[in-house]
Amino acid sequence: MTQIRIRGSVFIIPDEQWQDWVRRGRIPADAWIRSPVWTRGVWRLAESLEVYHLFLPTRPRKESPRAPGLTDTIFRKRGLSLTEALILLNLLTAGVLVLVWREAYDVRLWSLARDLREWFGAGEGFPAILVPLFLHAGPSHLFFNMVALLAAGSVAEYFYGSRKMLLIYVVCGFGGAFLSIFMRPKGVLSVGASGAIFGLYGLVLLFLLRHRRKFGERQRWKAIRVYLPIMVIATVPAIFGGDFYTHLGGFLTGCALGAVVPPGPRIRFLADPEPEVEEPT
Numbered sequence: 001m002t003q004i005r006i007r008g009s010v011f012i013i014p015d016e017q018w019q020d021w022v023r024r025g026r027i028p029a030d031a032w033i034r035s036p037v038w039t040r041g042v043w044r045l046a047e048s049l050e051v052y053h054l055f056l057p058t059r060p061r062k063e064s065p066r067a068p069g070l071t072d073t074i075f076r077k078r079g080l081s082l083t084e085a086l087i088l089l090n091l092l093t094a095g096v097l098v099l100v101w102r103e104a105y106d107v108r109l110w111s112l113a114r115d116l117r118e119w120f121g122a123g124e125g126f127p128a129i130l131v132p133l134f135l136h137a138g139p140s141h142l143f144f145n146m147v148a149l150l151a152a153g154s155v156a157e158y159f160y161g162s163r164k165m166l167l168i169y170v171v172c173g174f175g176g177a178f179l180s181i182f183m184r185p186k187g188v189l190s191v192g193a194s195g196a197i198f199g200l201y202g203l204v205l206l207f208l209l210r211h212r213r214k215f216g217e218r219q220r221w222k223a224i225r226v227y228l229p230i231m232v233i234a235t236v237p238a239i240f241g242g243d244f245y246t247h248l249g250g251f252l253t254g255c256a257l258g259a260v261v262p263p264g265p266r267i268r269f270l271a272d273p274e275p276e277v278e279e280p281t
Contacts, residue, residue: 001013001015001035002015002017002033002034003033003035004021004027005033005034005043006027006028006031015036015037015038018035018038019055022051022052022055023055023057024057025057027046027052029046029052031045031046032044032046033045033046033049042214081154081157082153082166083154083165086149086153086193087146087149087153089134090134090142090145093134093135094136094142097109106137106138109191113189113191114189116128116132116189117181120181120189128189129174129177129178130170130173132177132189132190132191133170133173133193133195133196134193135191136192136193137191141192145192145197148194148197148201148238149197149200152197152201153165155200155204156203159204159207159263159264160261160263160264161264164261164264165200168199168254168261169196169199169200171253171257172195172196172198172202172253172257173193173199174253175249175252175253176194176198176245176246176247176251176253177189177195177249179245179249179252180246182245190243190245192242192243192246194242195243195247195249198247198248198254199251199253199257200254201231201235201254202235202251202252202255202256202258203254203255203257203261205231205232205235205254205255205258206257206259207258208228208231210258211263212224239251
């Protein structure tokens, strides 16, 4: 039997009636489906099923749904996503500082890092730690951090939503900075978004480990055989580059948050809810 949840109501139909219901347009794209045949016994969105699109009635080209891509699955809302906004803010900050400091960029940057360290020691913890998240030592430092932020941020934002992801990003940045300060009490503040970015990687890694058994069979295979190895290969060696303690502190903070913070509402299907059931008329 196939269960179909449409706006809080659940209908139970024989599996062989699935094609007819889809062809007649009785199942909207945002309906939730559970069937031992079509979804392997877990709740899935109708629009995510190949057998749903296979039996959809032909529509005019202007109304036909687009094939899902990055814009549809990760950056779904209009305007800038949080990940894109953070990247833009980092680029704008670097551009402004280059125009203002010019040839003295390196000297002024590390002078500011020393001043921020003194402010931190004087009790200005929050601003002193937040500012370095948007400072970078040079073009290559900025470029590689932004590429890493695009990869980790887009996935974290999809899993947890913009608000949670922003809070996690800042907390992980603080975690990396605090470990660096604790391990190097006489050094300057580390600059760059690396601690926050490694925190996002730790967050996603723990998400995959924590929820892997709730995925469908195909998604579980990808999570264990593809995504987890890629995460480990991309993250672990990079931790030892640059400021090791900042990277490690951010990564461990992200792992800790990933172990306790629930995913956003977009991932509700993982909970496999049991709604009230009513027979179709």
